Structure formats: structure tokens, C-alpha cells
Amino acid sequence: MTFKNITVAGAGVLGSQIAYQIALKGFKVTVYNHHIDTAEKRLHALKADYQHDLHLTDEEFQAGLDNIVNITTDLKAAVADADYVIEALPESLDLKEKFYTELSEVAPAKTVFASNSSSFIPGQLVKYVDRPNKYLHMHFANKIWRFNVAEIMGTNQTDPAVYQEVVDFARAIGMVPIELHKEQHGYVLNAVLIPLLGSAMQLWANGVSDPQTIDKDWMISTSSPMGPFMIIDMVGLRTPYQMEINTYQTTKDPIHQTIADKLKSMIDAGHTGQESGQGFYHYPNPEFEDPEFLKK
Amino acid sequence: MTFKNITVAGAGVLGSQIAYQIALKGFKVTVYNHHIDTAEKRLHALKADYQHDLHLTDEEFQAGLDNIVNITTDLKAAVADADYVIEALPESLDLKEKFYTELSEVAPAKTVFASNSSSFIPGQLVKYVDRPNKYLHMHFANKIWRFNVAEIMGTNQTDPAVYQEVVDFARAIGMVPIELHKEQHGYVLNAVLIPLLGSAMQLWANGVSDPQTIDKDWMISTSSPMGPFMIIDMVGLRTPYQMEINTYQTTKDPIHQTIADKLKSMIDAGHTGQESGQGFYHYPNPEFEDPEFLKK
Structure with missing residues (x-):
């Protein structure tokens, strides 16, 4: 598994959980969000739940926060050295089209793209990316530290090696990978x-x-x-x-x-x-x- | 709740559980079955599960058995003073028709009839009974002492007072009554x-x-x-x-x-x-x- 630098796009309820969970597991995380203060507030607000459910000390929680190396409104800066981008934006097709079009322009060739979308299957979004072999979905559940599944679904264009890399990454961040071998609305759950x-x-x-x-x-x-x-x-x-x-x-x-x-x-x-x-x-x-x- | 004498017709896997559970809760139970030795064997075989799951002493288990006052192949004798008959026969329409036709002839006017059928709704069987206002279904799950639900479903001819009596009886034998207000294939579960x-x-x-x-x-x-x-x-x-x-x-x-x-x-x-x-x-x-x- 070669992913080191991870970018999470969108720091909503689920995006902030995804960013923090990855950071807690030792990866360097960049958060891309339109409002930096909202993103910071959401990340800090996770402290109560993480400490209650996982019994983290103040130092342990802070160590996770410290791995969030950048919070930015600049997409190009956010993905400049990203191995993996997880998109957790609102479920609007227009918004996703705009995001993936821009992302394709600014991301390095190595970067793998994943959407956390619940509503769309990858076949509906892949047309907006410039690298269909490096595009798939990785879908989390709310309270990802407790309901720790990551449903992983590609298209028939997704490179199997990339798929496997994402499966390994899921395990590395404490998720149980749920592998889907075909596109399926609603994933498994x-x-x-x-x-x-x-x-x-x-x-x-x-x-x-x-x-x-x-x-x-x-x-x-x-x-x-x-x-x-x-x-x-x-x-x-x-x-x-x-x-x-x-x-x-x-x-x-x-x-x-x-x-x-x-x-x-x-x-x-x-x-x-x-x-x-x-x-x-x-x-x-x-x-x-x-x-x-x-x-x- | 006026039920005192209960007859269970059919001592298969579920029939024997129903008979024993009712007897354990202090009611006098008669078992009607084509083979007396099979019925006895099934009832005694419940000891291990009841003792394991409910921590019954030998004496407590035996007290339940002692309330099974009669095991008989004679339907007329089995229901001579029955307040309530629960039918747990195999799921054959011919068999149920024959049983309810005979039961209607030999049971006293007071007797309420219930079927434990999974496959049939009461509207499919009520035509074989002489007292549609005293006919309904009371459906148990396997291992009734643990999965202690009784799904209760009548027809639009079932007397509401009879329905209520069966609901009360369900509670009296340690079941949680699941009340269905309409006929529904598969009950709720x-x-x-x-x-x-x-x-x-x-x-x-x-x-x-x-x-x-x-x-x-x-x-x-x-x-x-x-x-x-x-x-x-x-x-x-x-x-x-x-x-x-x-x-x-x-x-x-x-x-x-x-x-x-x-x-x-x-x-x-x-x-x-x-x-x-x-x-x-x-x-x-x-x-x-x-x-x-x-x-x-």
C-alpha cells in the first residue's frame, strides 16, 4: 500500500470524520473545504465522541489532529502531492461534475480519486474524471469509528491494482473493507x-x-x-x-x-x-x- | 382471562415447545398426537434447552411436565373440557381441513381454536370451523422460551373479546403478544x-x-x-x-x-x-x- 498523503474534499459531517480517522491512523491529511473555520470546528467537535467511544486521551486525540497538516480552500494546493483524494461533497451532480473536472486538471498523475457518494454509483461520475482506471467509490457510514465499514466499488474500468490498494488502505485506517465486484445502487448495506x-x-x-x-x-x-x-x-x-x-x-x-x-x-x-x-x-x-x- | 384447560394438537418440534411452555406457566395441558411415545420423547427432550437457557432446576422442569395431564390419540377426549385448542399440525391443507372438521364436531361450544400455521392465514382455514368468531391464529417462533413472541391474527369474524383473551393468555405464558389488526401472509416477522x-x-x-x-x-x-x-x-x-x-x-x-x-x-x-x-x-x-x- 503506497498511499501516504491523503486529501479529503469536503469537511461536512462525514468528511470531517473521514479526515480525522485517517489522520488518527498516522497518515498525513489535507482537508479541502470552502470554509476553513467550519472545517476546524467540525474536526475539534469529534473529540467528545472519540474520547467516549474509543477512550482516547487528550494527547492521543491531539496526535490525530496534528496529522491534519493543512486545511485549505485552494484545491490545487490541497492535492499538490496527494496519493489519494476522497471526495465527500454534497450529493449534487452539478457540484460533483464541477469538482471532478477541476480536480482532473490540478491533481498529479499518480493521484487516485474516490467518492464517498451514497446516491451515485461510480459509473455515473466517472465521465467527469481524466483517469477512469484510478477512480472508484469508498463509502463510509456515519460514526465511522464505530460502524467501521468501507464499502468499495469500482467501474469495469477501475484498475484491479488500484482497487486492491484501496482495500489495503481501508484496513490500514481501521475499516473493514466491504468489496463489491459490480456496481450496485445502495452498495451492500x-x-x-x-x-x-x-x-x-x-x-x-x-x-x-x-x-x-x-x-x-x-x-x-x-x-x-x-x-x-x-x-x-x-x-x-x-x-x-x-x-x-x-x-x-x-x-x-x-x-x-x-x-x-x-x-x-x-x-x-x-x-x-x-x-x-x-x-x-x-x-x-x-x-x-x-x-x-x-x-x- | 378465563382459559384454564389448554389442548395442544400436534407434538412436533414447535407443538411440544408450546405444550411445555404453557404447562410450565401453570396451566393444565392436554396433548393430542398420533403417537404417544413420540410426544413424550419430545417433551422430555426439552429439558436440556430449558435448563441451559432458563436455569431451571430438575424440580422446576418436572413441575412443568406434571401439568401435562394427558397425552392422547383420542381427539374427543383431548378437548372434552378444553377452553383453548392450539393446533400445531404439519402445513397440509387437507390435514388441517380434516382436523378442524372433526374438532368442530367434538369440541364444547366454549372452546376457542387457534392455529400456529406459518403458511396459511386464518381466512384460508376458517371455513373448516363451526365457530368463526372463536377462531384465530397464534404463531410461535422456534425456541419459544427465548424468542418469546406470539403473533396473533384473526379474521374480520373473530370476536374482539376472544382476540383480547388470547392476547392476555400470551402474556400469561411468558410471550410478548404481537397484535396484527389485519390478515397478513408471513405475519409481521x-x-x-x-x-x-x-x-x-x-x-x-x-x-x-x-x-x-x-x-x-x-x-x-x-x-x-x-x-x-x-x-x-x-x-x-x-x-x-x-x-x-x-x-x-x-x-x-x-x-x-x-x-x-x-x-x-x-x-x-x-x-x-x-x-x-x-x-x-x-x-x-x-x-x-x-x-x-x-x-x-
């Missing part, structure tokens, strides 16, 4: 999670049962710590709402409109999930944390 | 589990990723103790094989034929899942019990 959440919402929208009962059945029967509606609360209701709208437009199956309507009325009432204090459960101290929840 | 397993098998059959990698992604990302292919190994490969054959016949989507073919070649090789010593993993000591499994 969302490809299996979304049908589960969708069928749970169908039972609810059809009046078969209520979210709490569905969650209990799932949790008891599979020994899982979370039921489908707890997961939806964590993700936030807006994402499944948009998915159901999209599915209705494709399939015209009225159940998807029914689900979307029910989610919409919750969203309109401000009950958008965990972050708002209410979704299918109330937060903090949701009903399912009561030790009696699974017993009655 | 299979209605959400089957789409998850199906989409995982699609990723495998399409060559997107391999079962072990898919399981790892699921387990790390949802903190679940089992991935989809571990669940399939536990259930056994024949059930998903038959489901994919059925789905192919309905949808003609070739992916279901591909999945069925891949499962078939494993089944033909004798790799039918956990019970055979091999499925997607090897047993005992499957690969996922290695502490390193989720780390690389």
Missing part, C-alpha cells in the same frame, strides 16, 4: 436495509400493526438491538419519505403514496426523527430504553 | 425478514459480493448478532429455495431462478444449512464465531 425498512413501513401504512410492535417482534426474534422504526428515527424521516415518493413515481403502487403521506404528516408536525426530539419515539430517553419495553 | 434475506441473496446471486462480506457489513452497520446468510443457515436452505421457486413462478424475474439454482446446487451437495454441518458456513464452530471475523 442499503441494498438490504431499504427492503427491510420498506416492508416494515408497509405493515404500518396498511394498518397491520404499529411501529412499536413491529420493532419488538424484530428485536426479540433476531436478537437485534434496534427495530426498523428505531433505525428510521436515527436516519431521519426525510430520507425514507423521499425514497417512497420516488418509488411511487416509478411503480405507481399506491402503498408508497400512503407511506409517504403518513411520513409527511409527521414531518410537517416537526417530528422528523431522533434529531428533532420526536419521530416514532420520543427523545431523549426513548420508550425502547425502558427495560420493560421488550417484556410486554 | 416474516413479512419484514423475507425481503431482507431476498435482497441479500440477490446481491450474492448477482455477483455483487459474497455471503460472508454481506453478513459482516450488516452486522457491523446495525450491531446485529447475525447476518442474513447466518439466518438462512439457521432456517435451512430448503425454505428460501422453495420461496425463490415460487417467486420466480409468479414474477418470471430471472434473478429468482438464479438464486434458486445456486441454492439447489448447495442442497444437492448436502449443504442444507446448520443442521447438516454446512451451509454458507461450516458447523459446529462456524467461521463467524472467530473473534477476528468482524475485524478484517
Whole structure:
């Protein structure tokens, strides 16, 4: 594995986690972001979670920060000696086109490009890069230090040696590499999670049962710590709402409109999930944390 | 809750568990089975699991057995004073028709009938009973003392008071009642589990990723103790094989034929899942019990 200098483009919620995790594992990291102060704030804000979950000392956390050698708004400077660029920009096709076009012009020939995109598969973005054999996707989950998977997906143009290098890099930064051998919308996790959440919402929208009962059945029967509606609360209701709208437009199956309507009325009432204090459960101290929840 | 005398019809794997669990909770239980010795053997064989999982003493286990007051091949005698009959016979429509026709003739007017059927919804069986207002389904999971859900589903003819009585009875025997307000194939659990397993098998059959990698992604990302292919190994490969054959016949989507073919070649090789010593993993000591499994 030859990657040494890593550039993370975009210091949003996930971009800042990716940058810090890589730096913590000893790589030199440059962060490219439109606002330097926002990027700094996000990186420093990770301290509480990292210290709580991984028991880092102040010195250990700081050692990670010290490996973030540059935070810049200048893309050319950001990638001047980059072995690997991970793009974690917002999910806008225009924005990605603009970024990859510019990146292709300023990056050295050696640089491998990866997108963290959830919405797009690499085949949709590869046309904007000048080096399709060095382009693939590396997709992280929120709270990457705990849910430490890196889903890795190339196109049929991706050089297998580059793919393998990224797999090795994933291990080097503490991720479990999830290797995809074909392009797949939703990678592996969302490809299996979304049908589960969708069928749970169908039972609810059809009046078969209520979210709490569905969650209990799932949790008891599979020994899982979370039921489908707890997961939806964590993700936030807006994402499944948009998915159901999209599915209705494709399939015209009225159940998807029914689900979307029910989610919409919750969203309109401000009950958008965990972050708002209410979704299918109330937060903090949701009903399912009561030790009696699974017993009655 | 007025149920006192309970009859369990069929002492197969699940029937014997249902009978013993009810007896352990202090109800008088009669078992109806074609072979008395088989029924006795199955009931006694539960001792190891109950003692291991629930830490019952010999005396406590025996107290449960003592509440099984009769094991008989005579249906009329088995239900002479039954408040509640739970049918756990094999999933054959002919067999269920014959049973409910005979049961309707010999059971007292007070007796409530429930089927543990997984394959049929109550609307498919209610025509064979003489008391549709006292008929519903109460569906248990294997190892009912651990996966202690009872999915309860009536028809639109089921008396709400009878439904409530069964809900209360479920709690009284240590189950968490999962109330379904409409008929639903697969109840709640299979209605959400089957789409998850199906989409995982699609990723495998399409060559997107391999079962072990898919399981790892699921387990790390949802903190679940089992991935989809571990669940399939536990259930056994024949059930998903038959489901994919059925789905192919309905949808003609070739992916279901591909999945069925891949499962078939494993089944033909004798790799039918956990019970055979091999499925997607090897047993005992499957690969996922290695502490390193989720780390690389």
C-alpha cells in the first residue's frame, strides 16, 4: 500500500470524520473545504465522541489532529502531492461534475480519486474524471469509528491494482473493507436495509400493526438491538419519505403514496426523527430504553 | 382471562415447545398426537434447552411436565373440557381441513381454536370451523422460551373479546403478544425478514459480493448478532429455495431462478444449512464465531 498523503474534499459531517480517522491512523491529511473555520470546528467537535467511544486521551486525540497538516480552500494546493483524494461533497451532480473536472486538471498523475457518494454509483461520475482506471467509490457510514465499514466499488474500468490498494488502505485506517465486484445502487448495506425498512413501513401504512410492535417482534426474534422504526428515527424521516415518493413515481403502487403521506404528516408536525426530539419515539430517553419495553 | 384447560394438537418440534411452555406457566395441558411415545420423547427432550437457557432446576422442569395431564390419540377426549385448542399440525391443507372438521364436531361450544400455521392465514382455514368468531391464529417462533413472541391474527369474524383473551393468555405464558389488526401472509416477522434475506441473496446471486462480506457489513452497520446468510443457515436452505421457486413462478424475474439454482446446487451437495454441518458456513464452530471475523 503506497498511499501516504491523503486529501479529503469536503469537511461536512462525514468528511470531517473521514479526515480525522485517517489522520488518527498516522497518515498525513489535507482537508479541502470552502470554509476553513467550519472545517476546524467540525474536526475539534469529534473529540467528545472519540474520547467516549474509543477512550482516547487528550494527547492521543491531539496526535490525530496534528496529522491534519493543512486545511485549505485552494484545491490545487490541497492535492499538490496527494496519493489519494476522497471526495465527500454534497450529493449534487452539478457540484460533483464541477469538482471532478477541476480536480482532473490540478491533481498529479499518480493521484487516485474516490467518492464517498451514497446516491451515485461510480459509473455515473466517472465521465467527469481524466483517469477512469484510478477512480472508484469508498463509502463510509456515519460514526465511522464505530460502524467501521468501507464499502468499495469500482467501474469495469477501475484498475484491479488500484482497487486492491484501496482495500489495503481501508484496513490500514481501521475499516473493514466491504468489496463489491459490480456496481450496485445502495452498495451492500442499503441494498438490504431499504427492503427491510420498506416492508416494515408497509405493515404500518396498511394498518397491520404499529411501529412499536413491529420493532419488538424484530428485536426479540433476531436478537437485534434496534427495530426498523428505531433505525428510521436515527436516519431521519426525510430520507425514507423521499425514497417512497420516488418509488411511487416509478411503480405507481399506491402503498408508497400512503407511506409517504403518513411520513409527511409527521414531518410537517416537526417530528422528523431522533434529531428533532420526536419521530416514532420520543427523545431523549426513548420508550425502547425502558427495560420493560421488550417484556410486554 | 378465563382459559384454564389448554389442548395442544400436534407434538412436533414447535407443538411440544408450546405444550411445555404453557404447562410450565401453570396451566393444565392436554396433548393430542398420533403417537404417544413420540410426544413424550419430545417433551422430555426439552429439558436440556430449558435448563441451559432458563436455569431451571430438575424440580422446576418436572413441575412443568406434571401439568401435562394427558397425552392422547383420542381427539374427543383431548378437548372434552378444553377452553383453548392450539393446533400445531404439519402445513397440509387437507390435514388441517380434516382436523378442524372433526374438532368442530367434538369440541364444547366454549372452546376457542387457534392455529400456529406459518403458511396459511386464518381466512384460508376458517371455513373448516363451526365457530368463526372463536377462531384465530397464534404463531410461535422456534425456541419459544427465548424468542418469546406470539403473533396473533384473526379474521374480520373473530370476536374482539376472544382476540383480547388470547392476547392476555400470551402474556400469561411468558410471550410478548404481537397484535396484527389485519390478515397478513408471513405475519409481521416474516413479512419484514423475507425481503431482507431476498435482497441479500440477490446481491450474492448477482455477483455483487459474497455471503460472508454481506453478513459482516450488516452486522457491523446495525450491531446485529447475525447476518442474513447466518439466518438462512439457521432456517435451512430448503425454505428460501422453495420461496425463490415460487417467486420466480409468479414474477418470471430471472434473478429468482438464479438464486434458486445456486441454492439447489448447495442442497444437492448436502449443504442444507446448520443442521447438516454446512451451509454458507461450516458447523459446529462456524467461521463467524472467530473473534477476528468482524475485524478484517
